[in-house]
Amino acid sequence: MKTKISKIRRWVNNGNVSRFRFWIQIIAFILFVYGSYFLIQVGQNLPTFACPYNPGSPGTCFLMSVQHRMHTSFSALFSWRGVGFLTSLLSFVLFFIIFNKAWCGFLCPLGTIQDWITMLRKRLGIRGGQYDEKSFKKLSWIKYVLLALLFLIPLAISNSFFGLPKLSHDLHTPFCQICPARIILPLFSGDTSQLSINFSSTVTIVMSSLAIIILALFFVGSFVKKRFFCFFCPMSALQYLFSKIGILRLTKVGDKCTRCGNCSRVCDMGILSIAEDITSVNVVTDNCMMCFKCVEACPEEDCLNVKVLNFKIFTSTEEGFFKRYNPAGDSKELPSEQSKK
Amino acid sequence: MQHTVSKDRYERMRKTGSIHYSMEIKRNLAEMVDKFPDNPQGMNYFYDRYEKFLSGDDTSYQGKKVVASMCIHVPLELIYAVGAVPVRICSGAYSMDQIGTEFLPAKTCPMVKSTLGAIYLDILPGNIDPVLIVNPATCDQKKKMGEMGDELGKPLYLLEVPPTKDTEEARRYWHRVIKKFVKKLESVTGNKITRRSLKRAIKMVAKAQAEYRRFNQIRKTAPVIYGKDAILVTNAYFFDDIERWTQKLSELNDELEKRIEQKVYVGKAHSPRILLTGSPSIFPNVKLPVLIEELGGVVVYEEFCSTSRMIWDTVAVDEWFLYDMIPAVADRYLKPSTCPNFSPNDDRKRKIAKGIEDFKVDGVIYQTFTGCQLYDMESRTVGNFVESLGVSTLFIESDYNPDDFGQLTTRLEAFLDSLKNKK
Numbered sequence: 001m002k003t004k005i006s007k008i009r010r011w012v013n014n015g016n017v018s019r020f021r022f023w024i025q026i027i028a029f030i031l032f033v034y035g036s037y038f039l040i041q042v043g044q045n046l047p048t049f050a051c052p053y054n055p056g057s058p059g060t061c062f063l064m065s066v067q068h069r070m071h072t073s074f075s076a077l078f079s080w081r082g083v084g085f086l087t088s089l090l091s092f093v094l095f096f097i098i099f100n101k102a103w104c105g106f107l108c109p110l111g112t113i114q115d116w117i118t119m120l121r122k123r124l125g126i127r128g129g130q131y132d133e134k135s136f137k138k139l140s141w142i143k144y145v146l147l148a149l150l151f152l153i154p155l156a157i158s159n160s161f162f163g164l165p166k167l168s169h170d171l172h173t174p175f176c177q178i179c180p181a182r183i184i185l186p187l188f189s190g191d192t193s194q195l196s197i198n199f200s201s202t203v204t205i206v207m208s209s210l211a212i213i214i215l216a217l218f219f220v221g222s223f224v225k226k227r228f229f230c231f232f233c234p235m236s237a238l239q240y241l242f243s244k245i246g247i248l249r250l251t252k253v254g255d256k257c258t259r260c261g262n263c264s265r266v267c268d269m270g271i272l273s274i275a276e277d278i279t280s281v282n283v284v285t286d287n288c289m290m291c292f293k294c295v296e297a298c299p300e301e302d303c304l305n306v307k308v309l310n311f312k313i314f315t316s317t318e319e320g321f322f323k324r325y326n327p328a329g330d331s332k333e334l335p336s337e338q339s340k341k
Numbered sequence: 342m343q344h345t346v347s348k349d350r351y352e353r354m355r356k357t358g359s360i361h362y363s364m365e366i367k368r369n370l371a372e373m374v375d376k377f378p379d380n381p382q383g384m385n386y387f388y389d390r391y392e393k394f395l396s397g398d399d400t401s402y403q404g405k406k407v408v409a410s411m412c413i414h415v416p417l418e419l420i421y422a423v424g425a426v427p428v429r430i431c432s433g434a435y436s437m438d439q440i441g442t443e444f445l446p447a448k449t450c451p452m453v454k455s456t457l458g459a460i461y462l463d464i465l466p467g468n469i470d471p472v473l474i475v476n477p478a479t480c481d482q483k484k485k486m487g488e489m490g491d492e493l494g495k496p497l498y499l500l501e502v503p504p505t506k507d508t509e510e511a512r513r514y515w516h517r518v519i520k521k522f523v524k525k526l527e528s529v530t531g532n533k534i535t536r537r538s539l540k541r542a543i544k545m546v547a548k549a550q551a552e553y554r555r556f557n558q559i560r561k562t563a564p565v566i567y568g569k570d571a572i573l574v575t576n577a578y579f580f581d582d583i584e585r586w587t588q589k590l591s592e593l594n595d596e597l598e599k600r601i602e603q604k605v606y607v608g609k610a611h612s613p614r615i616l617l618t619g620s621p622s623i624f625p626n627v628k629l630p631v632l633i634e635e636l637g638g639v640v641v642y643e644e645f646c647s648t649s650r651m652i653w654d655t656v657a658v659d660e661w662f663l664y665d666m667i668p669a670v671a672d673r674y675l676k677p678s679t680c681p682n683f684s685p686n687d688d689r690k691r692k693i694a695k696g697i698e699d700f701k702v703d704g705v706i707y708q709t710f711t712g713c714q715l716y717d718m719e720s721r722t723v724g725n726f727v728e729s730l731g732v733s734t735l736f737i738e739s740d741y742n743p744d745d746f747g748q749l750t751t752r753l754e755a756f757l758d759s760l761k762n763k764k
Binding site for chain 1: 548550659664668669694698
């Protein structure tokens with residue numbers, strides 16, 4: 001029995017998570033973009049971009065329901081509607097707690113699209129951009145600002161802050177108005193109506209124009225930099241608030257780390273702390289999307305671990321590293337190379 | 342420097358130097374081979390390599406473009422990728438040390454003196470005639486030595502190693518330095534680095550690394566090979582054909598694995614397990630490990646730039662294009678390095694701590710060459726750190742001169758005895 005388990009372990013640790021992820025992403029993409037055609041309905045509080053503007057969507061991104069629920073007066077918010085918000089938050093957390101930030105790396109359709117764009121760039125052999133440390137730190141803040149605005153703007157529509165006039169009703173669901181997913185995901189269901197400028201009022205003209213600009217930036221940005229949009233994603237910020245209680249974990253044994261930097265080099269988000277930090281056990285940071293490429297790239301036995309609670313499901317090993325990065329007999333080439341041919 | 346001595350004298354120096362050098366090789370090799378019974382069969386290849394290659398009998402590199410390197414910061418993958426052969430020429434020869442004394446201050450580190458002496462007299466492994474001698478700006482002595490290239494009429498190239506490795510600034514700087522180095526390599530060899538050639542080189546080196554890691558795994562499991570042999574194996578990585586080296590190490594590993602099964606161990610059951618660190622032991626200067634093992638200790642792990650530090654760390658590439666492969670290779674030679682020229686250098690302490698734990702070490706012996714300032718300065722912090730882990734340390738200052746055998750023997754004996762008593 002024990003040898004059987006260790007055999008399975010070895011097989012998993014020698015495995016190619018990126019390839020596995022590629023297929024999971026496709027399945028998740030189909031589910032979150034076309035789910036309703038298969039009569040799937042998973043509720044309103046998904047911790048990922050399942051855009052209700054898309055007719056095929058099987059559920060709703062939690063950010064949308066947050067904005068709706070915040071669109072209320074303070075007195076209502078602190079009474080029965082508040083309970084409604086708390087229960088929706090609870091179901092968001094229940095979804096989230098299982099996969100933790102792997103929602104971003106494995107399930108988010110917008111993330112998947114960015115990965116496909118990166119694949120296209122690789123196929124063309126064009127060099128991608130990198131962040132320097134300073135801009136990385138600066139950019140990391142933006143998503144929190146967006147998250148705060150996402151709560152505050154709907155509240156400011158229904159309430160007056162500090163005696164200021166209330167905001168226009170046309171600013172309802174402000175984030176959705178500028179979110180690229182609102183435009184992109186319906187396109188996959190053949191709905192082009194979102195790709196337009198809304199001339200109803202000044203506010204809608206501004207917001208929908210902004211959305212088109214952001215959409216363009218999304219494509220250009222993610223072509224240049226891997227997972228560019230994820231830096232600005234308020235969902236990622238919101239998720240990080242609950243990341244500590246997630247049962248899927250990414251942990252590091254600092255003593256085993258030689259700080260060779262392999263993990264941070266392959267990181268799509270360019271997280272440096274994963275290599276530099278030798279004291280933290282939990283190494284999931286706000287920008288992490290739990291794609292586990294770092295674990296694949298780590299050649300030190302047991303240094304980086306993917307755990308469900310305390311049970312290791314995927315571990316960095318010497319053997320696995322050399323299998324993935326430098327196949328012994330040159331027999332198999334890496335997936336990224338196969339695409340080049 | 343040739344102008345300082347007459348041509349006649351230079352020729353005489355070269356002649357006597359090479360005689361002394363090959364005598365030194367033969368003598369020290371005999372010391373390592375004959376005094377120990379039951380050396381693994383697989384070691385014969387490596388013993389033979391030293392005999393033939395260092396003394397210049399092997400001329401397999403003649404006609405090939407050879408890039409000579411020093412230290413561990415020179416990316417070998419890039420050298421292979423331009424179709425050249427890297428040979429590391431850091432020297433451990435006392436005979437060359439004496440030559441270096443002719444034109445370097447007396448208190449210079451013997452390794453620097455010896456290496457410069459060998460460059461000066463053109464007595465390099467395999468009689469190579471390098472198209473480029475890469476001299477990384479690591480310690481001050483190496484830096485200053487590099488300046489003598491023009492005087493010596495040798496193609497010395499300064500590789501600008503940053504003084505720290507922890508910051509992103511240093512890393513970016515290093516990436517630029519390596520890019521420049523690639524250009525230099527391409528111009529001296531006339532070959533371009535291509536996607537395919539670099540990928541092949543990375544994989545070739547990775548195979549050697551995988552095999553070396555297996556070797557370490559074996560040494561962790563049971564004491565089946567002496568440290569002096571392990572040092573020879575890794576030292577041979579300096580100059581040997583990498584694919585053959587990997588093949589021969591693999592054969593040795595197979596043999597050692599059989600030894601584990603048959604329980605054929607070196608040393609005795611209570612032999613103290615020693616971790617060796619500090620200034621690098623490079624053949625033929627292996628008196629310290631040999632002496633330790635003659636006196637009943639077993640060197641189980643070496644934290645040297647001539648051994649584990651050189652081969653261990655790997656390259657991981659995200660996109661197999663030159664734009665990603667070159668920085669990836671560059672990172673591998675900077676980020677995990679525990680060379681004391683970097684400040685801070687806490688990684689070295691952590692590496693030693695891991696070595697102590699993984700290899701069940703009883704005592705640490707810290708070697709500093711006379712005149713090697715960086716290792717000398719780090720000896721205190723490393724020593725205190727090791728003591729704080731509850732492991733005894735012995736600090737030894739020595740040089741390439743074989744005259745201090747007596748004194749060393751007394752100190753090592755006392756240290757090993759104290760470790761035995763603890764066991």
